Amino acid sequence: MSDLGSFIWGTADILRGPYKAYQYGNVILPMTILRRLDCLLEQHKDEVAPLVEKYKDTPDMLGAQVRRKTGLPFYNTSKWTLKTLLGDPAGLEANLKHYINSFSANLDVFERFKFAEEISTMAEKEILYFVVERFAGINLHPHKVTNAEMGDLYEYLIRTFNESSNEAPGEHFTPRDAIRLLVDLVFAGDDEALSTPGTIRSIYDPTAGTGGMLSIAEEHLIGTPEKPGLNPEAQLRLYGQEWNDQSYAVCKSDLLIKGQDPSNIQLGDTLADDKFAGITFDYCMSNPPYGTDWKSSRTAVIDDLKEFGNDSRFYAGNATPEKNVPPVNDGQMLFLQHVVSKLRPKVLGGGRGGIVMNGSPLFNGAADTGPSNIRKWLLERDMVDAIVALPTDMFYNTGIATYIWIVDNDKPEARRGKVQLIDGTEFYEKMRKKLGDKGRELTEANRATIVKLYADYVETEHCKIVPSDEFAYWSITVECPQRDENDEVITNTLGKVKPDTSLRDTERVPFTYNGNAKGDAARDETIQAYFEAEVKPYVPDAWVDKKKTKVGYEIPFTRYFYRYQPPRPLEEIDSELHEVTREILGLLSEVTE
Numbered sequence: 001m002s003d004l005g006s007f008i009w010g011t012a013d014i015l016r017g018p019y020k021a022y023q024y025g026n027v028i029l030p031m032t033i034l035r036r037l038d039c040l041l042e043q044h045k046d047e048v049a050p051l052v053e054k055y056k057d058t059p060d061m062l063g064a065q066v067r068r069k070t071g072l073p074f075y076n077t078s079k080w081t082l083k084t085l086l087g088d089p090a091g092l093e094a095n096l097k098h099y100i101n102s103f104s105a106n107l108d109v110f111e112r113f114k115f116a117e118e119i120s121t122m123a124e125k126e127i128l129y130f131v132v133e134r135f136a137g138i139n140l141h142p143h144k145v146t147n148a149e150m151g152d153l154y155e156y157l158i159r160t161f162n163e164s165s166n167e168a169p170g171e172h173f174t175p176r177d178a179i180r181l182l183v184d185l186v187f188a189g190d191d192e193a194l195s196t197p198g199t200i201r202s203i204y205d206p207t208a209g210t211g212g213m214l215s216i217a218e219e220h221l222i223g224t225p226e227k228p229g230l231n232p233e234a235q236l237r238l239y240g241q242e243w244n245d246q247s248y249a250v251c252k253s254d255l256l257i258k259g260q261d262p263s264n265i266q267l268g269d270t271l272a273d274d275k276f277a278g279i280t281f282d283y284c285m286s287n288p289p290y291g292t293d294w295k296s297s298r299t300a301v302i303d304d305l306k307e308f309g310n311d312s313r314f315y316a317g318n319a320t321p322e323k324n325v326p327p328v329n330d331g332q333m334l335f336l337q338h339v340v341s342k343l344r345p346k347v348l349g350g351g352r353g354g355i356v357m358n359g360s361p362l363f364n365g366a367a368d369t370g371p372s373n374i375r376k377w378l379l380e381r382d383m384v385d386a387i388v389a390l391p392t393d394m395f396y397n398t399g400i401a402t403y404i405w406i407v408d409n410d411k412p413e414a415r416r417g418k419v420q421l422i423d424g425t426e427f428y429e430k431m432r433k434k435l436g437d438k439g440r441e442l443t444e445a446n447r448a449t450i451v452k453l454y455a456d457y458v459e460t461e462h463c464k465i466v467p468s469d470e471f472a473y474w475s476i477t478v479e480c481p482q483r484d485e486n487d488e489v490i491t492n493t494l495g496k497v498k499p500d501t502s503l504r505d506t507e508r509v510p511f512t513y514n515g516n517a518k519g520d521a522a523r524d525e526t527i528q529a530y531f532e533a534e535v536k537p538y539v540p541d542a543w544v545d546k547k548k549t550k551v552g553y554e555i556p557f558t559r560y561f562y563r564y565q566p567p568r569p570l571e572e573i574d575s576e577l578h579e580v581t582r583e584i585l586g587l588l589s590e591v592t593e
Helices: 002-009 011-015 025-042 045-055 059-070 089-101 115-124 128-136 147-164 176-187 191-195 212-221 245-257 295-311 332-341 370-380 444-456 519-535 557-561 570-592
Strands: 200-205 235-242 265-267 283-286 352-358 384-389 402-408 418-423 429-435 438-441 463-467 472-479 505-510 550-553
Touching: 002 011, 002 025, 002 147, 011 025, 011 128, 025 045, 025 115, 025 128, 025 147, 025 245, 045 059, 089 115, 089 128, 115 128, 147 176, 147 212, 147 245, 176 212, 176 283, 176 352, 176 384, 176 402, 176 444, 200 212, 212 235, 212 245, 212 283, 235 245, 245 265, 283 332, 332 352, 332 370, 332 402, 370 550, 384 444, 384 557, 418 444, 418 557, 463 557, 472 519, 505 519
Parallel strands: 200 235, 200 283, 235 265, 283 352, 384 418
Antiparallel strands: 352 402, 384 402, 418 463, 429 438, 472 505, 472 550
């Protein structure tokens, strides 16, 4: 695929001068899509022409007839192809614009690229003919370039474009190896979809990008002409929403070519405007941006909470809207809440989801803040099935630690009340050449190892099964009396001891302290037992201000996989110190001489 990508990217040599490097993608991506569509339509021109003439005034009827005749969910009413356009160099600009404007209304991708403006620019700079000629010379028909290969090609072009313009090389898509693991894990919990012929499943990505997750999910379950999937007779309906115009255009065109309903791919800000409001899905998968603020969506999110209350997709159990959401500088957990809200209800068979995030959602936020309340809400409702730590250096634009969260609103009996933690950080292969920050990849064997850990559901060095209560704690406020210069306790007019704010402290009391198995129901006795054992022996006159006690949740993932590294023998350290000292003295003696 890199050879084909290099061939297409060679168009940059034609664009250089009239276009800056960061503008190359404005031409190359839509031209790649256009040639893909062009190759599909070319073989049906003779079949479609009489239909266009007959139904030209009734687009809906024309679309239905074209689909019946060709199987394609889109059409073009013009007589042109990229090759025939070259026969009229003088009219190329007008004819190419006519060609892209003659696609059916459900194919709005060229409008999103504002491609008509680029055609005018290329014509003005006298390079339009050479660009069209170059793309007319390659074959992008699905028989020649599979849908999976086309997805790889889009990734190659976007990555190369971003690298040439010094942008983040992974901004628009998730590495295919990470997606495949996520898909493997989500499908691993649905035996029916993997075995029942004709079963129907829906999958939704609220941060669809160029459609990589949706495409790989389809490839995994249904398969391709070259490689059957787990259940080729299953039906998988794909849905997605994307905010970026160009990514949306790539995603929509890719799914159109596969015969998916084009209305299932929507453009817009998922947080501010859910285009699939009221609709739930069998599977939801997402890789939201890390550490990106959601200021532009904040008003809509808070309004959603105020209007719908505990029916809001962002509700996390608190009457104060602001305590249901994460800090405005990082919106990852909003997408986590959204994904959970989009799972098909348990009474209809339930749903499963997978979302890739960095480490922050595991532990950020103190007790009774938005992030902690979100974890509390999900864990108390037993929505979190598993969390898998991925190797570092997995993504194109960051080398930080990342985690796959698997959520499920209808967990099997054996998994209820627990969260499976899997340390997958050691399962990878080094890449021969880094792509951006990506220097490691998950091979098929690596993925199989991690999926087996998930499916086996047995504690090992790399797998821990943790009761949900173990992530919960009470944050208690410990007060000490205020004293005067004579060390006498100071009281108020009612005789109540005044606390010394300078000595005020907070402690975390685990829900499971002292063997407590009743959770928050045993709050008072558990906190008192902790206080008597852990605080009072050291501060006899202290007390707990019960009005300030708060419930918090955090998932200290790495603590469960900590491995003790014994210090080196003292003799070994002494020997090294003596050697270093000897070397230093030798150097000093050379200086004094």
